[in-house]
Structure formats: C-alpha cells, structure tokens
Amino acid sequence: MTPSALADLVRSSAVEVLSARGLDHGVLPDPVTVERPRNPEHGDYATNVALQVAKKVGLKPRELAEALAETLAKADGVEAAEVAGPGFLNLRLAADAQGELVSRVLSEGDAYGRGDSLAGVKINLEFVSANPTGPIHLGGTRWAAVGDALGRLLSAQGADVTREYYFNDAGAQIDRFVRSMIAAAKGEPAPEDGYAGAYINDIAAEVIRKEPSALSLPEDERHELFRRIGVGLMFDEIKKSLHEFGTDFDVYFHEDSLHSSGEVEKVVGELKESGSLYHADNAWWLRSTEHGDDKDRVVIKSDGNPAYIAGDLAYLRDKIGRGFELCIYMLGADHHGYIARLKAAAAAMGHSPDVVEVLIGQMVNLVSGGKPVRMSKRAGTVVTMEDLVEAVGVDAARYELTRYSVDSSLDVDLDLLRKHSNENPVYYVQYAHARLASLQRNAAELGIERAADVELGLLTHPREGDLIRTIGEFPSVLKKAAELREPHRVARYLESLASAYHKFYDVARVLPQGDEEATPLTHARLALCEAARQVFANGLSLLGVSAPERM
Template sequence: MLALLVMTPSDLAELIAQTAKQVAADHNLEADRIGDKVTVERPRNPEHGDYATNVALVHAKQLGVSPRDFATWLVVALEKTSAIDTADVAGPGFVNITLAADAQGQIAANVLAQGEKYGSNNRYSDQKVNLEFVSANPTGPIHLGGTRWAAVGDSLGRILSFSGAAVTREYYFNDHGNQINNFVDSLIAAAHGKPTPENGYGGAYIHDIATAIVAEQPEITSLPDEQQREAFRDRGTTMMFDHIKRTLHQFGTDFDVFFHENSLFESGAVDEVIATLKANEKLYNADGAWWLRSTDYGDDKDRVVLKSNGEAAYIAGDIAYVVNKFERGHTLCIYMLGADHHGYIARLRAAAAALGYDPQQVEVLIGQMVNLVKDGEIKKMSKRAGTVITLDDLVEAIGVDAARYALIRSSVDQSLDIDMDLWASQSNDNPVYYVQYAHARLCSLARRAAEAGVDVTAADYALATHEKEGDLIRTLGEFPQVVLAAAELREPHRIARYAEMLAGRFHRFYDSCQILPKAGEEATPLHATRFALALATRQVLANALRLVGVTAPERM
C-alpha cells in the first residue's frame, strides 16, 4: 500500500477507510460494505496514542468476522504506512494510532503554506445564501437580542463564505405596520411637548430625534396632520435607521442589502402573491378572510393572509418576501429571529412549500435572550432607550471585541448572561483576552525569533516528538473540521471555543518547550521547528478570530 502523508484527522480517516477496504478485500470479504467515512477521535488518555478509530467494531459483524480479528489485520496494514509510527488493538476492537512525528508535523507546514486560507472548504460552493439577521424595527436602538444576532449573524456569514458560499447579508427594514405608526406618534408628541402616547416609545432618543427634525424643518409642527405625519415618518425613520446602520458598522457588522418591507406593498408584490395563492387554491375563504392552507405543509394551524376587512395580514409580507428571495437566485434562505418568533419556523417553510419551493431551502434560527450582569445583578434598562439595554450600552461597558466574543461563544439556543466585570477585565478569566493575549504573545515571539536569526525554513518536523508539540500540532489539524461543523450546524460558537482550546494548548507548549535559543546559543533545526509550530498557531488563531469578527492584536 502506498504511504499517505497524514496532515489532518480527515486525512487519517481517509487512510483508515482505504486501508480497511484493502484489508477486507485481501481476506475475501465484501470491501464495499465499508463506507468512505470512518470515525477518528482523540483518546482521552494520551497514553493510548494520538488517535483512535472504531472502524473494526462498526463493520466487522457485517463482514462476518470478529472485531478483534479485523482490527488486528488493520493494525498490521496501517503500520506499513510511513505516516504511522505505531498502531495497536485495544478492548473489543478499537485501534489506537500514533502518528510519525514528521507526518504529523506536516500539519504545521500546511498551515504556513495556506496562510489565511487554512481551514477553508468548498462545502457550500454551489450555494447562494441569503442570510437575514438583526432586522430590528427602526423604532429604536438595537437591543441586546438584536445585538446577539449582529455578532452571531456576521460570524456565520464569514464562516459560510469561508466554506465556499456566495453570501448576501440582508437586513429586513420593517417600515410598514403599527409599530412604525406608534414610533411616528411618539415623535410628534415629543415635538409638541406632549406625553408619550399609549403604546408609544419613551426613550430619550425619541426626544433627540424629534428635536433634530424640528431644527431641520421648523415649520413641520404647523403642517396639517397628515402632512406632518408623513414628514415625521420619512425623516424620523431615516434618522433612526442611519443610527442603527452606524452602530452596526462600528460593531463590525455590515450588510449587503437593506430590504424595505414597505417596498413589497408599494410594488404590488403582496397583491401578486395573494393572487397566485388564490389561483393555485392554496388560499381558502372562511368568515370573509383568506387563509393559507399551511397545515398541509406542517404548520400547526392555517394562517390568515387577507383579513375580512381586505387588509393584508403580517404574514402576507413574509410570503412575498420569500418569493423575492428565491427570485433573486438564492438557493438557501436563512432567517435569524428572536426568541418570540419560534412559530415562524413552520409558517415560513409552509409558505415556501405552498409557492412550490423546497421548504428545506428555508431555515429559521431562533436566538434566546441576553442579560447584562453587573455586580451579580441583572441590569434592567438603558438610560437612553428607556426600556431595554442596547448595543451601544454593551459596547460602552466592555468594548467591541469583548462584546462580539461574549455573544458568539455560546450557542444561541441558550439564554446568556454577560458578566460585565469579567468581560471588561484583562485577565485569563476573560476568554477574549486569553485568546488575544496568545496571539500577541506569538507576535512578540516572532519579533524575538527574527532578532535571534531563527529560520523557519530549517524546520525538521521529525524532531517534534515532545508531548506538548504533538498536542499542539493535532489541535492545529482539527481546525478545518471545526470550521466545517460550524458551517453545517450554523454554530459560530464552535470557532470561539476552538480558539480558546488552541490558545491553552499553545500556552502549555510555550511553558514546556524552549522555542528560541538562549542568549549566546546558535539557532538549531529544533528551534526552527518549534518556531514553525508557533507561527502556524499564530496563523490559525488569526484565522479563527477573523471568523468571529474579533481583532488579532500584535501587542497587548
């Protein structure tokens, strides 16, 4: 069998699959029963080797042999491969594997060769993804729930792009409906010095916007009621949305498209989709209203699309928006919505199916609530917004990098408490500081290596036999799999958690292995090898931080 130069766990899994098939064929067994994918894991006990596989346990029965016999044959074949130092059978048929140092070290060489592209993949190269997130109503500053999506959504967009997708980051601008009317009523009341109306918005920002509008247009408060409403609506929503865009940009989150909900009504798209659904008999009339047969497509109840008074229900705009997204050529539409939107999962997929689209091309991710904690107590409200904690409040308290990292590093399925004291601290207890410090430490190491004349091209990976060297290299090799899993599962927190693990492995390597020559010593190939591992670690940390939208400082 030809030796395969192992670089990552994926490469090892491929080698094991190929070898297992060959072993089966050599023993006149049905090799086709062994698939192309096998499981490769890191053993909990390092004494059991670098990796372990259960391929013999999984396939032996269907091959008609005992797991230990098949594992024994597999071990003999694997040890003929130069990339594998040792292999042995454990327990009922597990195979433990220790890689040859030079083959394992090629992971670091691969990182240095690929640079910023290391960890990327082509999983979604055939996909045009519409990623809609934040989409907060332009009636006030972005609250913490929207801030969570601003961080997580932006990171997911980066990860999907890194995985080959053509991603359109989209903000759905809700400029139609009662909430906008309440916002306008609040501005008018503030401009006239009146109390906030019922169901209105009472934050200090309302007074600021109203004051700014009157300063620009002194005659506005004297206009007839309808003209006054339109003037405050036009300028007020523009000013509020400009603030939202500016805040998001400062937070490191930018969008390709700002889609106006009102355009669906003004263009006739809502009327057109209602007519189409009527013609296709996907709508039925009951009690004077028109209902979508959404239960036919997995929803828990049918939905009113056209009310009995002839007014379009809120879902009508959502249905027209689904059509618009697919008509723009998107093959996957991902909606990132708040905790109170769980019902949208079924209704949006039902709408897509009723229109003839594949409902699997519509995904809805639901994010849970976020709280700010100060001195052990949850902060209740923002001084400026009046009712909620905002993105601006969070950034002011702990900074952009800490805010983004804190919001991204936990699954959105979980509610999140952000300890402001912890995330504002400069200590290893602060996860973002811990990771960024590792990167800065590596940059300092690179500067000192240049002064010491360490040449990375002199690296000999066969020398990387120290336990901490191997642990660090194997962690570097896991990054592509972490990225792929984060993309497929829509879980950016996997990248952040990996970065923390890699930083920890580097710090332990740094403490255990002399990387640079001591004063007066000449640089040796071992120094060059360890420096190469350090440079590879710096690159992977930088790649991971870029995927979560956090800076990789060179000095701290």
C-alpha cells in the same frame, strides 16, 4: 497529517483489507470517524470503524481491527497501530507526518482551515432585522455578532452568501413610532402605546431642525414627514451602530417596497389561483396545516388588509426569485412559530420546505456586580448595543456573544469581560495570539530568520504533538460549525488551542538564551509557533474579533 487525511487513510486501508477477503467494503462509513482519545497515552488518534462494520461482513471486530492495524502500520506517516479492547484501533503518527501539518499551515496562511463543503451554494442570510423604532437591543446585538460570524463561516466553506437586513418600515409599529416623535416634538408625553426614551426626543428635534414648519402642517402631511425623515434617521443610526460593531450587510430590503410595488397582491393572487388560499369568515387563509404548520394562517384579514404573513410570503418569493437555494432566517425567541409558518409558505409556493431554515436565538441579559443591568441611559427601557460596547468594547462583546449556542439564554458578566486575565475568555485567546506575535518579534531582534528548510520531525515532545494535533483540528471544526450553524464551536476551539499553546510554552523553550546559538529545534519550534499564531488569527477573523499583536 490532518484528521481528515488520516480518516481517508483509515478508510482506504479498510477497503484494502475487506477487498482482499472478498468482502463488501460498501458497508464502510464515509467519512470514517477518527478522534483524539481522552487519554493521550492511548495514542494520537483512535477509530472504532472495526466495531462499526465487522458484524455486517461476518467478522469479529477484533479480527478486523488486527488486520486493519497490520495494514495501517505499513502506511507512510503512521508510526504505530494498536488494537485495544473489543476492536478499537489506536494510532500514533510519525513526527515527520505531524510536521507536514505545520508546513501546510505556513503555506496556506489566511486560507488554512477553509473548505469547499458548500462550494457554489447561494445562501441568503437574514439577521438582526430589528424594527426601526429604536436602538438595537441586546437580542439584536447577539444576532449581529452571531449572524456576521455565521456568514463568514459559510463563505469560508465556499458558499455564495448574501447578508441581508429586512427593514420593517411598514405596519402599526411605525405608526406608533411616528406618533411618539410628534408628541416629543410638541413637548407632550409619549402615547400610551408609543415609544419613550431620550433617542425619541433626539430624533424629533432633528426632524424639526430639518423641517422647522413640520408641526404646522396638516395632520396627514405632518405624519408622513415625520415618518419619512424620522424613520430614515433611526435606520441610519442603526446602520452606523452595526458598522461600528463590525457588522455590515450586502442588502437592506425594505418591507414597504413589497406593498408599494404590488408584490404582496401578486403573491396573494397566485396562491388564490393555485388553491393554496381559501376564503372563510370573510378572510383569506393559507392552507399551512397541509404543510406541517399547527394551524392555518390568515393572509388577508376580514377588513381587507394584509396580515403580517402576507409580507413574509412576498419576501420569500422575492428571495427565491433572486436565485437563493437556501434562505436562512435568524429570529428572536418570540418567533418560534415562524419555523413551520415559513416552511409552509415555501411549500405552498411549490418549493421544497428545505429552502427555508430558521434559527431561533434566546434572550441576553447583562450582569454587573452580581446584579442584572436593567436600563439604558439612552433607550430608557432596554439595554442596547451601544451600552454593551461602551461597557466592554467591540471585541469582548462580539466574542462573548458568539461563544455560546444561541439555543440558550445568556447572562453577560460585564465585570468578567473587563478583566485582563485568563478568566476572561477573549483576553485568554487574544493574549495567546499577542504572545506568539511577540515571540516572532523577539526572534527577529535576535537575528533569527526563518530557515528555508526546517526539520519539523524534531517536534517530538508530547506537548508539541498535542499542539500540532490541535492545530490540525481547525478545518474540521470550521466545517462542522458551518454545517450546524454554530459559530460558538470556533470560539471554544480557540480556547482549547490557547490551552494547548500555553501548556507547550511552559515546558518547551523556544528561543536561545544568553550566548546560545539557534539550533534546528529552535527553527522547528518557531515554525510551530508561527503556525499556531496563524490559526488564532484565522479563527478570530471568522468571529469578527481582532488578533492584536501587542497587549
């Protein structure tokens, strides 16, 4: 029995108790909260529903709890229901009911844990979107890991997710990038406001290889040629790095297309017509303060050129026009002002501000030998995705970047992630999966085949119960992680599952030794272990991390 199934049972029992007394069961929360107590001696699960609703229906909490305990004690799958304190209710499940969960995991396989809380919701998830002026830095790498994991989680709850990369190929930063490449091609220092690093020299050399006469072209033609080829080469490299990191996108959207197609002019015209823009100081301003922003935003500058928000307006309009019900933006720490700005943009166009959701990620630093790692071999000024992957590998990098809330800055300890020990979180989780896979191989070598009818009610050891209940939490963890946009909940859950498994393994021998024969308990424990292995594999897959069978 899963926690959610138990919560449904508690609620239906409470409805029965209140209805029998002619009391309003509409006061019951939905769902009812059912949690594992800190002290396992108190029971398998506990609920405070009697404390929550007793006064609303004119009963004493303990009186309601006692009536509820009497009803629940008769329910299938409940071994005992006991009242504690002023009205808490502690529940113990029957071994058979817990065993049903193992059967469910084995039956559902890869699908175990998935849900339908977001069924059919069309979501645009935009993340990374690093400027195509250099390799992806650590902040973008964090979004590549977290964004990809979040996309997997949302999909696992039934959402129709489009992963999108906004390619910033318009604006002043592209001009600086182009001037930097041309300077490198000429053998000159980078412009004062330009970009430096070995990658600039590499791309400039590749442009010259493709177009040997590039430097002899008139200035405007030369600039356009370096822009077209150089930006394309940089973006190809960014996509290659992301793919090797396990992160791919459904859509690569070019900012420049919004300007060249006239979409920016179109949305500006519509907002002028609706009165959402006003003219002041020779510029056009969005009335964003009317929708919760701290100040109105310039959309068309006094020189007649569009401000950056003009592209944002056209881009949001395009997303909504493609039928997305929710547009999630994953932005860096320096973009906090975009939350109110983008919500105001949605409202100004006549949509609910809730169509926009902005997640802000904090900075990432590398630490080695107790000291910060400052410089990249290739980029010169920042540490890149390639630097991190080269240091610890894709799995360790992705896992470490997803196991913390993005609200907090993160110091990645390279020395820790290189360790093959339980101190290293990704090793701890992957090793648990590998150990379980090894157990199944060893069983096969002993000639022990999976039994058709396993007596899962034999799993009565406290450590077995703890492992089963931890496995049972997986669906609710995934649902909450998707709801709160927090993939780190999955990583932390997998670590708690690894802990529960290792504690079980330390006290419960699974395979027979010597001349011993396999017993019904052997088959029950093998089934439990296979269920645990399946949950590890499912959880790691949602984080984009491999589940090795040998380590």
